[in-house]
Amino acid sequence: MTADAPLLTARDLSKTYGTTRALDGVSLDVRAGEILAVMGPSGSGKSTLMHCLAGIVRPDSGELRYRGRDLTAASDAERSALRRGEFGFVFQFGQLVPELTCLENVALPLRMEGVRRKEAERRAAYWLERLDVAGVAGKRPGQASGGQGQRVAIARALVTEPSVVFADEPTGALDTLNGEMVMRLLTECAEQSRTAVVLVTHEPAVAAYSHREVVVRDGRIRTSAGSAR
């Protein structure tokens, strides 16, 4: 496999909810290390596209491959194993486990992979440090600010060293300054570890951290423009 063969290849994906055509024949490649912004108005199908790419939602038709492997044919168990091992997720509202400390939250994906507690927490502490939130390690998510919580969530997404991070409006609940800090750290870390990022956002200032953008409208991709790196 060459350096820039796509990690994810989607061809003609469609998904209907009842009478709503949430996705209507979308084709898209995600390459290793690229930061791809998925833009478009509310209800256009951005999250649905992201969920399909991440193997969370099964498209009604179309083809999806990860490193050449057909995901549409894979079983649910195979797809969730892939999600745990290869993908990371960041959502608008951190979605951290409220009963665990921030450190335990970040260590959780490793623990689920069978990594021993001490080792998992050592690696979690490293990522909290990288995201400049080592100070909240022992706190519960409820005791951290929104911006800190998002950085903890990013640490949790990166701790397994995934090849793709899916981020759905990661700065949606933050003010300009915190949003900027989160985007800067997310993209710096991703670029250093050559992690691809699929960044769903309707905010141009957030999309400006990407390498290229696609715009979803009525379940279709309008244009694929953007600068080469």
Added chain:
Amino acid sequence: MSLSHTLLALLERGPRHGYDLKQEFDAQFGQDRPLHYGQVYATLARLLKNGLVEVDAVEHGGGPERKRYAVTAAGVTDVEGWLSRPESPELYLHSTLYTKVVLALLTGRDAAAVLDVQRAAHLDLMRTLTRRKTRGDLADALICDHAIFHLEADLRWLELTSARLDRLAEEVRS
């Protein structure tokens, strides 16, 4: 805004006299400042010289002769190129962008594509500024931010206009 491209695109809808062109321009775009006849005739003379319009008929009435102008194939190509090229992103572009969108709708072209190429050009500049911001000092970052927020305002307008194209099409064609 480019008056010559605007007049060419209006002529695509059919041959017209200079007088009618002025009326039509004022109705669509003359909200803040109607055209002077002098501007219209000077622009038409230049377009004629460059082969982008031709005289399609001459009327000899009682007074001076009245020429009717038609767009040439080269003129259509010129409009086509102008509409598909993004404007270089700068502040307060709205009147040019608005004109382009309305002309695309009037001449049956893809107005959404006009907005799309413009959005891509704006976002590219925002990317460059965002990257520069992460490298420079605070003073430079603040300068970049100012430009970024203005580009953002344009982008919001582009997005909102995309969402309202159908309604705008109805209004300009009526």
